[in-house]
Amino acid sequence: MAGTDKECLDTHKNAPRLIGSKTGSFAYLTIRDRMPVIMTQIVDTLHQAVSELNSEEYKNKIEEGKCLIGNLSEVRHQLMTDKDLGFLEHGDGLEEWRQLYVQLANKRNVMPSWYNVPWLYVECYMYRKVIDILIGSEYFKKYDPFRIQKEKGFQSSLPAMETLSMYLIEKINDFKLEIKTDLREDFLKFLQFCLWGNKTDLSLIAKYDGSQDLSQLQASSKDHLTNLRSKILCDDTELAWTLINKEKGVKRRITYVLDNSGFELFTDLCFADWLITSNSATEVHFEIKNIPWFVSDVTPNDLHWTLEQLKSSPNKNLNLLADRWLGNFADKIWTYGCHPFWTLAHQFSTMQVTSPDLYTSLASGYLVILKGDLNYRKLLGDRDWSYTTPFKRALEGFSPTNLLALRTLKADLVCGITQETADRAAKESDRWMVNGEYAVIQISIV
Ligand SMILES: O=P(O)(O)OC[C@H]1O[C@](O)(CO)[C@@H](O)[C@@H]1O
Numbered sequence: 001m002a003g004t005d006k007e008c009l010d011t012h013k014n015a016p017r018l019i020g021s022k023t024g025s026f027a028y029l030t031i032r033d034r035m036p037v038i039m040t041q042i043v044d045t046l047h048q049a050v051s052e053l054n055s056e057e058y059k060n061k062i063e064e065g066k067c068l069i070g071n072l073s074e075v076r077h078q079l080m081t082d083k084d085l086g087f088l089e090h091g092d093g094l095e096e097w098r099q100l101y102v103q104l105a106n107k108r109n110v111m112p113s114w115y116n117v118p119w120l121y122v123e124c125y126m127y128r129k130v131i132d133i134l135i136g137s138e139y140f141k142k143y144d145p146f147r148i149q150k151e152k153g154f155q156s157s158l159p160a161m162e163t164l165s166m167y168l169i170e171k172i173n174d175f176k177l178e179i180k181t182d183l184r185e186d187f188l189k190f191l192q193f194c195l196w197g198n199k200t201d202l203s204l205i206a207k208y209d210g211s212q213d214l215s216q217l218q219a220s221s222k223d224h225l226t227n228l229r230s231k232i233l234c235d236d237t238e239l240a241w242t243l244i245n246k247e248k249g250v251k252r253r254i255t256y257v258l259d260n261s262g263f264e265l266f267t268d269l270c271f272a273d274w275l276i277t278s279n280s281a282t283e284v285h286f287e288i289k290n291i292p293w294f295v296s297d298v299t300p301n302d303l304h305w306t307l308e309q310l311k312s313s314p315n316k317n318l319n320l321l322a323d324r325w326l327g328n329f330a331d332k333i334w335t336y337g338c339h340p341f342w343t344l345a346h347q348f349s350t351m352q353v354t355s356p357d358l359y360t361s362l363a364s365g366y367l368v369i370l371k372g373d374l375n376y377r378k379l380l381g382d383r384d385w386s387y388t389t390p391f392k393r394a395l396e397g398f399s400p401t402n403l404l405a406l407r408t409l410k411a412d413l414v415c416g417i418t419q420e421t422a423d424r425a426a427k428e429s430d431r432w433m434v435n436g437e438y439a440v441i442q443i444s445i446v
């Protein structure tokens with residue numbers, strides 16, 4: 001049973017939100033164990049970067065760096081000792097953060113602190129607070145404390161990317177030569193590559209230093225995918241296929257809300273390529289993060305860096321894909337945006353009010369694909385819904401257009417699955433909701 005905030009039960013009988021104050025819950029353990037480790041990593045990485053600077057040339061930068069290290073260490077201390085949360089001062093979304101803080105403060109008789117507000121808020125706040133400190137500086141405004149980890153993650157995924165690139169190129173050639181292929185089967189495969197690509201987020205492996213072998217986490221072989229089917233606890237693939245296969249060739253845009261860099265991003269770009277090549281969409285618009293976020297989330301820098309790496313790789317298939325993908329961006333068949341909404345702590349059902357421009361943009365497309373665990377938590381308002389609550393119900397009215405969630409379970413909430421399925425998974429592993437071994441493919445059709 002997850003940790004919950006009974007105060008948040010509202011009149012619409014929404015389930016309570018997950019909160020860190022429930023001892024032993026995944027929220028509690030994340031705040032107690034995983035978040036301090038991530039903060040330590042941030043401090044250590046910055047410390048390393050500062051210590052590599054030439055002390056004569058970068059005197060002021062070094063001074064400032066040391067000061068930032070102190071401020072970041074203080075955030076870690078506040079988190080570990082459950083101090084009051086405060087306002088943010090720099091960067092996007094300040095007013096939205098302030099409003100949410102005031103709402104939380106008004107709901108309680110005590111000041112909002114790390115363990116007494118909803119987990120979603122506090123976890124997003126930690127990442128945003130780090131950026132607040134960096135943006136407020138002179139020399140570290142654009143510093144990405146996760147860059148090294150993301151780059152190591154990319155390098156260690158290269159063998160899996162090479163395998164997947166061969167598969168995609170085979171499909172592209174089939175299209176070119178008009179060789180009849182089983183489109184449904186291809187769709188199914190790419191969807192699952194993307195789904196399992198979500199296993200490799202680096203915030204879950206809090207101690208990831210690039211040396212661990214991620215290949216076990218990467219479902220790069222087709223046979224492996226077949227074995228993984230039983231781990232998909234709700235599988236709306238057929239509904240998704242019906243949607244994708246409908247009225248092919250008409251002008252339509254798919255919005256792809258990306259999650260992590262590295263292997264996951266590569267699988268997503270492969271799928272986006274297939275969507276265009278198979279005429280399933282005429283435009284794919286990616287949404288990514290405007291700041292370093294939850295360790296491994298894709299920022300514009302990560303996207304550009306990834307494409308450059310693929311282009312300069314000694315592997316010809318990766319070069320070929322990089323050329324295609326750079327071409328897609330140049331031709332505006334692919335576009336990307338990084339709306340500040342994605343780095344707020346808001347659940348998606350508030351988007352229409354808090355970020356109407358983004359909502360309208362999603363609504364003008366045919367389908368939104370949402371990747372990963374955090375997006376799923378925000379879809380569900382990070383609430384402790386009963387497992388059998390229908391997906392659409394848990395969205396609390398969020399319905400800009402057709403939605404498709406692809407998520408491996410890394411937090412103890414899920415909906416839209418049968419009690420038998422939940423029991424079976426629980427029997428297989430008592431960590432089934434958080435270990436990234438299980439997944440859902442869920443669709444909401446307007
Ligand atoms: O990259 P994802 O799939 O959104 O996962 C983000 C991570 O953050 C959490 O949502 C909370 O720590 C985890 O459940 C997950 O490991």
Ligand SMILES: [Mn+2]
Pocket residue numbers: 201259260294296297372374
């Ligand atoms: Mn992520």
